[in-house]
Amino acid sequence: xxSQLPKSSSDEFQDPLENYxxxxxxxxxxxxxxxxxxxxxxxxxxxxxxxxxxxxEAIQRLAGLQxxxxxxxxxxxxxxxxSDRDALDKxxxxxxxxxxRPVRDVMTSRPVFVYDSDSSAAVxxxxxxxxxxxxxxxxxxxxxxxxxxxxxxxxxxxxxYFETKQ
Amino acid sequence: xxxxxxxTAEPVGRLELRQPPLCGPTDSVRTAIEQMRAKxxxxxxxxxxxxxxxxxxxxxxxxxxxxxxxxxxxDPVCDHLTNPWPCVRESDPIAMVLGAMQAANVRFIGVxxxxxRVVGLTGQKGLMEYxxxxxxxxxxxxxxxxxxxxxxxxx
Numbered sequence: 189x190x191s192q193l194p195k196s197s198s199d200e201f202q203d204p205l206e207n208y209x210x211x212x213x214x215x216x217x218x219x220x221x222x223x224x225x226x227x228x229x230x231x232x233x234x235x236x237x238x239x240x241x242x243x244x245e246a247i248q249r250l251a252g253l254q255x256x257x258x259x260x261x262x263x264x265x266x267x268x269x270x271s272d273r274d275a276l277d278k279x280x281x282x283x284x285x286x287x288x289r290p291v292r293d294v295m296t297s298r299p300v301f302v303y304d305s306d307s308s309a310a311v312x313x314x315x316x317x318x319x320x321x322x323x324x325x326x327x328x329x330x331x332x333x334x335x336x337x338x339x340x341x342x343x344x345x346x347x348x349y350f351e352t353k354q
Numbered sequence: 355x356x357x358x359x360x361x362t363a364e365p366v367g368r369l370e371l372r373q374p375p376l377c378g379p380t381d382s383v384r385t386a387i388e389q390m391r392a393k394x395x396x397x398x399x400x401x402x403x404x405x406x407x408x409x410x411x412x413x414x415x416x417x418x419x420x421x422x423x424x425x426x427x428x429d430p431v432c433d434h435l436t437n438p439w440p441c442v443r444e445s446d447p448i449a450m451v452l453g454a455m456q457a458a459n460v461r462f463i464g465v466x467x468x469x470x471r472v473v474g475l476t477g478q479k480g481l482m483e484y485x486x487x488x489x490x491x492x493x494x495x496x497x498x499x500x501x502x503x504x505x506x507x508x509x
Contacts, residue, residue, distance in 0.1 A: 215356020218488055251421030256414055272413040273396055280387050280416055283424045309489040316486035321461060321478055339478040343456040346485075349358060350449055 217349040221309040228308050229345045231325045231335030236261045237270065239292035243279055246270050246291040257322035257336060260295045264332040266324050268295035273321075302337075303328040308345070311337045357488045366451060367444040369484055371465055371474030374399045379408055379432035383419065386411050386431045395475070397462045400431055405471045407464055409435030441466050444473060448484065451476055 213219035220228070237246055237258040249258060250272060257271040270291050278294040279286050286294065301324040302310050314323050325334040355363065375389035375398045386398045390413070397412040411431050419426045419434060426434075440454035441464035451463050455477065462477040 213356070215358045217358040217361075218356045221357070221485070221489065247417060247420050250417045256417075272417045275417050275420060276387065276390060276396065276413045280420060280427065281384065283420060283427075309486075312482050313486045313489060315478065316482040319479060339455070339461050340459055342482075343452055343478070346452055347456045350361075350452065 217346065220349065221312065222307060224308045226302050226304050226306050226308055226311055226325055226337070229311060229337050230341040231304075231337050234259055234324075234333065234336040236333070237291060238262070239267055239295070240290045242288050243291055243294060244287035247275060247279070247287075250275070256338070258291075259324055259333055259336060260291060261333055266299065266301060266326060266333050268292070268297045269299045269322060269324065270295045271322060299324055301326045304334050312342065315339075315342070357485065360488075361449040361452065361484075362447055364448050365445050366442050366448055366465055366476065369448060369451070369476050369480040371476055371480065374462075374464075374472070374475035376401050376405070376472070377411070377431055379430065381431050383411070383416070383427045383429055383431050383434060387416065387427070397475070398431070399464060399472055399475070400435060401472060407439070407441060407466070407472050408432060409437040410439040410460075410462060410464070411435055412460070412462060436460065439464065442476075443468070448481070451481055455481070 211222070213222065235249065235253050235255050235258050237249060237260055239260050239262060246258060250256065257269055259266060260268040260270055274294050274296060300314050300318045300320055302314060304325050305328040311323050314320060321339050323337045325337060326332070327334050372395065374395060375386075375393045377386050377389060377398050377400050379400055379402070389398050390396065397410055399410055400408045402408055409432070411434060415434050415436060440458045440460065442450050442454060443466055454463050455461065460477075462475055464472055465474040465476055467473045
């Protein structure tokens with residue numbers, strides 16, 4: 189006896205979205221943000237740091253590289269971020285007591301990130317809703333760090349639509 | 355109208371402006387840091403007696419000072435200003451904020467009234483909030499498990 193039921197026309201899968209018309213955009217910038225993936229915005233290179241690095245060294249790295257944010261990583265997995273905001277809030281006025289402690293003590297743990305497959309708009313909404321200026325990008329396939337989207341990189345992306353696509 | 359057109363047509367005053375901490379030029383960097391912490395902002399605007407801006411002291415400059423010599427936190431803040439620092443008028447189009455941020459590679463833009471006095475601060479967060487208004491679905495689907503929104507600007 190067969191375990192298969194006879195096929196009838198009513199059993200055939202009907203994709204509810206087969207007649208779906210994707211949204212049409214009049215505005216090129218809005219279309220780009222809605223449809224292009226995060227990878228359309230520059231996210232590399234990024235500066236990484238080991239969680240056991242002393243805070244004084246992390247400060248030197250921020251200043252030396254002239255970046256505002258370091259990704260704290262272990263085997264390319266994101267543990268946190270250490271930014272100039274962390275330096276302001278947790279280190280600046282307490283520098284002598286803090287300088288030799290590991291950066292993991294003052295990093296922002298569990299930072300909000302986006303996957304490289306998310307839309308470009310996702311990065312901007314993370315910045316708007318969560319108030320983070322730097323948004324790490326993580327691979328949706330293996331969870332490893334891909335890079336970071338900074339304010340300058342976002343404004344560069346937006347600005348390109350004002351320079352060439354008016 | 356779409357986002358591009360709106361940014362070209364709508365004025366800076368349409369953005370959610372923040373009230374920045376203000377310092378006098380003889381205040382120390384330490385005082386500026388305390389003000390920035392109290393206001394949960396990454397910069398302080400240094401103004402003259404008429405509230406006209408002399409420049410900006412931002413956290414990026416603070417990191418440089420800590421790296422060079424932490425004793426310099428006792429310096430007058432006016433010795434360490436970002437200058438020139440771009441400002442816009444309330445009536446300028448929002449696209450001008452974007453252009454100023456990109457050209458000067460700064461995150462904070464001063465907003466001045468017609469007499470050149472500081473009326474607020476905008477920059478990356480204000481701009482991103484404005485852009486995000488055009489993507490309400492993205493705002494609604496912020497990933498579950500993300501930390502709650504912080505009451506601050508920047509990280």
